[in-house]
Each structure stands twice: as structure tokens, then as C-alpha cells.
Amino acid sequence: MIEFDQVTKQFPDGTKAVNNINFRVKEGEFFVLIGPSGCGKTTTLKMINRLIDASEGTIKINDENILSKNLHKLRWEIGYVLQQIALFPHMTIAENIAIVPELKKWSKSDTNARIDELLEMVGLHPGTYRDRLPSELSGGQQQRIGVVRALAGNPDILLMDEPFSALDPLSRDQLQQDVGDLQKQIKKTIVFVTHDINEALLLADRIAIMQEGSIVQVDTPENILDHPANDFVRSFIGNKTNPWKETVEKVMSETDAPGAPVIPHTATLTKAVDQLKASEKDVLRVLNRNEAVGSISYKQIVHYLSDFEASVKEEVQK
Amino acid sequence: MKLFAVQTFFQLGRDRSDLLINALWEHIEMSLISLLIAVFIAVPLGIFLAMYKKGAEPVIGTTAVIQTIPSLALLGFLIPFVGIGTMPAIIALSAYALMPILRNTYTGVKGVDPALSEAARGMGMNYGQQLMKVMLPLAMPTIMAGIRTGMVLIVGTATLAALVGAGGLGDLIMTGLNRSNNYYILLGAIPAALLALFFDAVLRITERKSSGSSITPIFIVVLAAVLVVATPNVLQALNLAEDEPEEIVIAGKIGAEPEIVINMYKLLIEEETDYEVILEPGLGQTDIVFQALLNEDIDGYFEFTGTAITNLLNEEPVSNDEQEAYEQAREGMLEEFNLVFLEPMAYQNTYALAITEEMAEETGVETISDLTAIEDELTAAFTFEFADRDNDGYPGVQEVYGLDINDVQTMDPGLRSEALVAGDVDLIDAYSTDSYMIRYNLVTLEDDENLFPPFNGAPLFREDVLMEFPEIENILNQLGGRISEEEMMEMNYQVDVEDADEEEVARNYLIEAGLLEE
Numbered sequence: 001m002i003e004f005d006q007v008t009k010q011f012p013d014g015t016k017a018v019n020n021i022n023f024r025v026k027e028g029e030f031f032v033l034i035g036p037s038g039c040g041k042t043t044t045l046k047m048i049n050r051l052i053d054a055s056e057g058t059i060k061i062n063d064e065n066i067l068s069k070n071l072h073k074l075r076w077e078i079g080y081v082l083q084q085i086a087l088f089p090h091m092t093i094a095e096n097i098a099i100v101p102e103l104k105k106w107s108k109s110d111t112n113a114r115i116d117e118l119l120e121m122v123g124l125h126p127g128t129y130r131d132r133l134p135s136e137l138s139g140g141q142q143q144r145i146g147v148v149r150a151l152a153g154n155p156d157i158l159l160m161d162e163p164f165s166a167l168d169p170l171s172r173d174q175l176q177q178d179v180g181d182l183q184k185q186i187k188k189t190i191v192f193v194t195h196d197i198n199e200a201l202l203l204a205d206r207i208a209i210m211q212e213g214s215i216v217q218v219d220t221p222e223n224i225l226d227h228p229a230n231d232f233v234r235s236f237i238g239n240k241t242n243p244w245k246e247t248v249e250k251v252m253s254e255t256d257a258p259g260a261p262v263i264p265h266t267a268t269l270t271k272a273v274d275q276l277k278a279s280e281k282d283v284l285r286v287l288n289r290n291e292a293v294g295s296i297s298y299k300q301i302v303h304y305l306s307d308f309e310a311s312v313k314e315e316v317q318k
Numbered sequence: 319m320k321l322f323a324v325q326t327f328f329q330l331g332r333d334r335s336d337l338l339i340n341a342l343w344e345h346i347e348m349s350l351i352s353l354l355i356a357v358f359i360a361v362p363l364g365i366f367l368a369m370y371k372k373g374a375e376p377v378i379g380t381t382a383v384i385q386t387i388p389s390l391a392l393l394g395f396l397i398p399f400v401g402i403g404t405m406p407a408i409i410a411l412s413a414y415a416l417m418p419i420l421r422n423t424y425t426g427v428k429g430v431d432p433a434l435s436e437a438a439r440g441m442g443m444n445y446g447q448q449l450m451k452v453m454l455p456l457a458m459p460t461i462m463a464g465i466r467t468g469m470v471l472i473v474g475t476a477t478l479a480a481l482v483g484a485g486g487l488g489d490l491i492m493t494g495l496n497r498s499n500n501y502y503i504l505l506g507a508i509p510a511a512l513l514a515l516f517f518d519a520v521l522r523i524t525e526r527k528s529s530g531s532s533i534t535p536i537f538i539v540v541l542a543a544v545l546v547v548a549t550p551n552v553l554q555a556l557n558l559a560e561d562e563p564e565e566i567v568i569a570g571k572i573g574a575e576p577e578i579v580i581n582m583y584k585l586l587i588e589e590e591t592d593y594e595v596i597l598e599p600g601l602g603q604t605d606i607v608f609q610a611l612l613n614e615d616i617d618g619y620f621e622f623t624g625t626a627i628t629n630l631l632n633e634e635p636v637s638n639d640e641q642e643a644y645e646q647a648r649e650g651m652l653e654e655f656n657l658v659f660l661e662p663m664a665y666q667n668t669y670a671l672a673i674t675e676e677m678a679e680e681t682g683v684e685t686i687s688d689l690t691a692i693e694d695e696l697t698a699a700f701t702f703e704f705a706d707r708d709n710d711g712y713p714g715v716q717e718v719y720g721l722d723i724n725d726v727q728t729m730d731p732g733l734r735s736e737a738l739v740a741g742d743v744d745l746i747d748a749y750s751t752d753s754y755m756i757r758y759n760l761v762t763l764e765d766d767e768n769l770f771p772p773f774n775g776a777p778l779f780r781e782d783v784l785m786e787f788p789e790i791e792n793i794l795n796q797l798g799g800r801i802s803e804e805e806m807m808e809m810n811y812q813v814d815v816e817d818a819d820e821e822e823v824a825r826n827y828l829i830e831a832g833l834l835e836e
Contacts, residue, residue, distance in 0.1 A: 082433055088456075089434075
């Protein structure tokens with residue numbers, strides 16, 4: 001979908017903000033760029049919609065070099081959510097959302113229908129909010145509109161540049177949840193910049209960790225937690241454990257499940273889920289040296305994982 | 319007393335309503351054109367500077383420098399290049415409004431949150447869309463504030479445009495100053511102030527209507543302004559297409575006397591020929607009207623022999639004999655400037671030094687020489703022109719009489735007689751036929767050393783004009799040797815003090831003299 005091939009960005013003063021990076025974002029993927037400030041993550045993001053042009057290398061979308069496309073049309077097909085939210089203060093909510101549809105010359109009725117649809121989707125009643133000005137909305141509501149505005153032209157790609165960092169913890173928590181849900185619902189390819197590792201672990205399908213203009217590691221959250229590429233990554237992710245690597249013993253209940261397929265008490269949750277899928281059963285009997293010590297079910301695993309997520313979120317809030 | 323004053327003011331407004339409406343219209347037209355030009359230059363320039371940032375300070379600095387030039391100086395400076403009338407006025411007024419509009423546009427556009435312009439770009443707007451949908455609407459309150467400031471500056475400064483023949487409410491104010499008539503001053507100043515308030519209100523309402531995503535109201539107002547300005551001019555242009563009689567433009571300096579005399583010229587020429595005479599009365603002081611003649615903006619004006627010799631030719635008068643002085647002026651003007659001085663009239667409107675009757679009785683001063691005895695106690699008020707004229711002005715007085723007055727102030731001609739009567743000053747320069755000589759019973763001091771050259775008034779025309787219209791030479795020479803000092807003083811008094819119409823006064827004289835039929 002999006003492909004960076006040996007891309008370098010050098011500014012006129014000689015500093016290299018991005019140095020020879022390569023990665024691919026798959027269609028429908030939630031791809032997070034993360035790293036400390038000044039690592040080049042925002043520059044990388046802005047090269048996708050050409051707010052910044054690469055000095056060297058090529059960037060392709062659907063195998064087409066973005067430089068060969070019309071600049072404005074390229075941007076119409078890439079939603080953009082800013083850290084500063086940046087709703088136009090002199091336009092109503094509906095006018096803000098209608099910008100890209102109008103640039104794309106949609107009919108009035110299509111545009112209006114789209115505005116209502118999107119407002120409903122993020123839980124803001126169109127009748128109440130359409131004609132309000134951005135200043136009349138809370139920060140969290142404003143960024144919801146920011147996301148909706150980016151989605152209005154029905155783009156294939158959504159770029160989000162630290163979209164929640166300006167929000168209060170409560171709104172941030174809620175919006176992270178919503179964006180996670182939204183992603184599952186609308187299946188857009190999302191490139192998301194953050195400096196917050198918990199946010200990244202929570203949302204990402206894959207994470208690219210950047211340091212001083214280079215990509216240090218690109219992988220799924222689990223693999224990054226399990227196999228950090230170097231000390232920088234290790235220190236960056238901090239003391240995080242991967243819930244899927246938790247042993248069955250920690251999660252199981254002590255009620256026995258006679259007749260169910262068996263699993264050793266030191267097996268991981270990943271293993272347990274694989275076995276549940278393979279056996280097409282809901283529950284497994286946990287054995288410690290051939291002695292039944294309890295049972296583990298799908299329900300318990302899901303419960304444990306969601307508790308873990310909640311604890312991560314708590315940390316985000318702190 | 320106060321009620322009486324208010325009544326007098328409204329009476330004057332009613333009597334002079336034609337004059338007022340005409341002046342008001344000229345004022346509106348001049349202001350609107352200037353404002354539109356300033357907006358069309360400064361707003362795009364401000365946007366450009368804000369987007370490219372480089373060079374903004376030098377450019378804005380330049381407009382600030384223009385702002386510091388005194389308006390009258392700028393107007394005078396423009397005359398050699400663009401002539402007299404509305405043109406220099408509009409250029410000067412536009413230049414004055416540039417700075418506030420440019421600075422505010424620059425500040426407004428530059429002040430738009432960079433995140434918003436990034437959002438606009440990131441959403442795929444092109445430059446025009448970014449400008450119209452985001453930058454301009456957000457910068458509009460600041461830009462409008464600049465336009466409003468510029469507009470008030472223009473409406474105020476436009477009153478000075480009367481001095482270069484552009485007309486407007488300044489005509490009424492200048493007349494008032496010249497005649498020491500406060501009602502005329504108010505008749506010009508109050509509508510000017512109301513006009514500024516009215517324009518300001520229109521702009522404020524426009525601004526409020528356009529707060530939102532649409533800047534359409536701004537365009538509607540600009541369009542309306544263009545229409546208001548353009549319509550009469552287009553109509554006039556259409557009318558011009560028809561055959562018009564040939565035109566002769568005759569001007570006069572500011573004041574009742576030149577205006578009466580040039581009205582006589584007009585009446586006589588139009589009586590005996592088919593030419594149309596256009597008058598440009600009140601065209602500032604000597605420098606402006608003379609420059610206008612050389613520029614061919616006007617064909618002729620009413621000038622004095624003394625002024626021609628000492629001021630225009632910069633010569634010493636050869637004699638105090640009227641006829642010899644006239645010969646000197648005539649030959650000089652023809653040789654130096656290709657201008658023809660027609661035959662002068664009888665009366666002399668020479669410079670004189672004047673004091674009040676009481677002072678004359680108290681001090682026994684009768685001649686200019688007598689003044690030296692009391693020079694340490696004297697305060698004088700002179701016009702700028704008199705204070706500056708080398709040969710026949712105060713410098714000449716200092717040289718010839720050895721007079722060194724303790725305190726000399728310079729002020730407008732219309733104000734110095736008031737200052738004398740009020741007792742603020744003891745001595746003024748006067749024109750011997752001015753109406754206030756009668757009105758305030760002023761005493762002129764004898765020029766015992768014969769410093770002031772003879773000042774006989776006569777028509778001064780360009781040679782090429784007289785070749786084109788040879789008849790007017792004989793027509794205007796009919797006035798040669800006519801009009802006594804008393805007659806002129808009386809006519810000035812009628813206009814200045816009794817507010818008689820200049821044309822009527824001129825006509826009455828010509829009829830009495832048998833030059834015009836009733």
C-alpha cells in the first residue's frame with residue numbers, strides 16, 4: 001500500500017531528519033511510527049502527503065510514485081489529522097467536514113449525507129452539532145471532528161500526527177478506544193505518529209521504532225516486547241510484559257475440566273489459544289506433572305487480556 | 319446667542335446647498351477612488367509579503383516614510399508631474415492610506431495559525447483556495463481595521479485637496495479660513511466628519527456580515543464602491559462624445575478677489591464668443607497656480623505685476639512706476655516662460671503692513687520706518703509667502719528699513735487679521751484691497767522707502783492659448799485701467815463679509831461699467 005524505498009530527507013542546513021529508511025505499510029494496517037522527539041517520525045509522516053518532499057529515494061502508494069500524481073488529488077485521498085486539531089475557527093462543524101468533499105466536487109446532498117453519517121459514527125448528534133463553531137466544542141469533541149474531517153472524502157489512507165497529545169487524559173482514553181474501534185469498522189490504512197509507547201502497544205498492528213532519523217525496528221507489538229532489537233528499543237519500551245507470553249497457570253481457574261484436551265501449566269496463552277482453535281473446544285484441562293490443577297477457557301483469556309489493556313491505559317493516563 | 323449661531327449655520331447650509339452637495343459629492347468620489355486604489359495595491363501586496371516574508375520590512379517602511387511627508391508638500395510635489403485637480407489628490411490620498419492597509423494585511427495574514435495553513439494544505443487546497451477559504455477570512459478583521467484607518471485618513475486629508483483644485487469639502491473650509499467665516503469652516507468640516515463616520519459604519523457592518531467562512535459581502539461593497547465612482551464618469555464620457563464648444567480654463571489663487579476678477583473674464587469671454595470658460599478658483603497660492611499654467615492644466619490666471627517680477631522672475635523691480643513695472647513683468651514673462659501679460663487694471667493690491675486704528679493712535683506710528691522705534695515690543699503675524707519673499711517680503715523689509723521685529727509668527731492669510739483684531743499680534747502683512755481693511759478699520763503704514771513694487775492685477779495667459787483664441791486678448795484688455803482700489807475693496811467686502819455670490823458681484827460691476835448688457 002505505502003512503500004518507502006531508501007528515503008532520505010535532508011534540510012537546507014544539512015541536517016538529515018530522515019536517513020535512508022525502508023518500510024512497507026500493508027493495506028488496512030494500523031501502522032505506528034514512534035520514537036523520542038526529533039527522531040524524524042513526523043517528517044516521515046508528512047512525506048506521505050507531501051507536506052515535506054523527500055530529498056532522496058521514492059515513496060509509492062499502490063505501486064505508484066507519489067511524485068507522479070497530482071499533488072492536490074493525492075492529498076484528497078489521504079486524510080490528515082493534526083496534533084493541534086486545527087479546525088478552521090471561522091467555519092461551522094459541517095463546513096469544516098465538507099471541505100474535502102467540496103474540493104472533490106461532490107454533490108451537496110452527498111456531502112450532507114456524509115457529514116451526518118460521520119457525526120453519527122463518532123457519537124455526535126448531527127442536529128445539535130452541525131452548525132456549531134469549533135470553539136463551542138470540548139477538546140475531545142474537537143478532535144473527533146478532526147478525525148471525521150479527515151475521513152470525510154472517504155480516503156484510503158489516514159495520517160494521524162500525535163492526534164491525542166493535546167487532549168486531557170479522559171478524552172484521550174476515550175478517543176484511543178474509539179479510533180481502535182473505528183479502525184476495525186472502516187478498515188482504513190492508518191499511519192499514526194506518537195511518542196507514547198503505551199498508546200502504540202494499544203493501537204498498533206505494527207510499530208516502527210525510530211531513532212535519529214533511522215528505523216531501528218519494525219514489528220508487531222508482541223515481537224517488539226519479546227525481542228527488542230537493541231538496548232535503545234529495550235529502554236524505550238521500558239518494563240513491559242507481553243500478556244500473550246503469560247503462563248496458563250497465572251490465568252486459569254482452579255475448577256477441573258475432566259475430559260477436555262490437556263495443556264501443561266507452563267504453556268503460554270498463545271499456545272493455549274492455538275490449542276483451543278485446533279481442538280475446536282471452549283476449555284482446556286491444565287496439568288502439572290500429569291496432575292490436573294485447573295482449567296482455562298476462551299472467556300478467561302479474553303478477560304485477562306482486556307484487564308491487561310485497562311492497566312496499560314491507566315499508565316497512559318499517568 | 320448660541321441659538322442664533324446655530325440658525326445662521328443652517329441658514330448658510332440652505333443657501334449654499336448646491337455648493338455643499340457638489341462639494342460633498344466631489345469629496346465622496348475622491349475618497350472612494352483613493353481608498354479603492356489603496357486597497358487594490360496594499361491588500362495583494364500585503365498578502366504577497368506575508369507569504370514570502372522577505373522584503374516585508376523595507377516595503378512597509380517605505381509606505382511609512384510616505385506617511386511622514388506633510389500632505390500639502392506631497393500634493394505640491396505631484397503637480398509638476400501630474401498637473402492639478404483630482405489626479406494629484408487621488409495619488410496623494412492613496413499613498414497615505416497604503417501604510418495602515420499594507421501593515422494590517424501583512425500582520426493579519428502572517429498571524430494566521432501555521433497549523434491552520436498546514437491543515438489547509440494537507441487537505442489538498444491550492445493556493446487560491448487556501449487564500450480565499452482560510453487565510454483571508456481569518457485575517458479579515460485585521461485587514462478591515464487597516465482599511466478603516468486608511469479611510470478616516472483619506473476623508474480627513476481630502477479636505478486639503480481643495481488647494482490643488484480637486485474640490486471637495488475642503489473648498490468650503492478654505493473659503494471659511496480665507497474669509498474668517500467659521501460657518502463656512504463648519505459647513506465643510508461637519509459633513510467631512512459625518513462622512514468619515516458613515517464610511518466607517520458601512521465598513522464595520524460589512525465586516526460583521528462577513529465574519530464566517532464567506533467574504534462575499536466584502537466583494538459586494540467593493541463592487542458598489544466601484545459603481546458609485548464609475549457611473550458618473552462613464553456618463554460624462556458618453557456626453558463628451560457629443561460636440562462641445564471649445565474650452566478655456568482660467569484659474570485664480572485662493573481668495574475672493576481673484577475669484578471675482580476671473581468671473582469677469584468668464585462673463586466677458588462668453589458674452590462675446592462661443593467659447594466655454596471653465597473656472598478653477600481657489601487654486602492655492604502662487605506656486606501651485608503658476609505650475610498649473612506651465613503644465614497646461616490651465617490656460618491662464620489672474621496675476622499681479624509685482625509678484626511676477628519679484629517672485630516668478632526673481633528680479634528687482636526697476637521702478638516704482640506702475641507702467642514701467644508692467645513693462646518689466648510683461649517682457650520678462652514672455653521671454654522666460656512664453657507667457658503673455660495682458661493689460662493691468664487700475665487698482666493696486668500691494669503688500670502693506672497694517673496695524674489697528676487704536677495702535678496707530680496710541681503709538682503715532684504712520685510709516686514703516688516709524689516701526690523701528692518700537693521693534694523690541696512688536697509681535698507680527700505674516701503669511702508664509704510674505705515671510706519668505708526675498709525682495710518684497712519680510713526679508714526685504716529687514717534689509718531696506720533695518721527693522722528687526724521681536725517676535726514673528728507665520729500663519730494662514732485668513733487667520734492673521736483675526737489675530738491682529740484679537741490683540742494676539744500687533745502687526746500683519748496685508749493686501750491693500752482685502753475686505754478686512756474695511757471690516758476692522760485697519761491702518762496701512764506708508765511704504766516711505768518704496769520697498770513694495772507696484773501690484774497691478776492682469777490676466778496672464780500662455781502664448782499658444784492666445785494664438786489659438788486671438789479674440790480674448792482684446793476682450794480682456796477692456797478691463798485694462800479699470801477698477802479703483804475702493805471699488806475692489808467694496809466688491810471683496812460684499813463677498814467676504816456679506817456672502818454675496820462672486821459671479822453676481824462680477825456681473826454687477828461689468829454692467830455698471832457698461833461692458834456687459836443687463
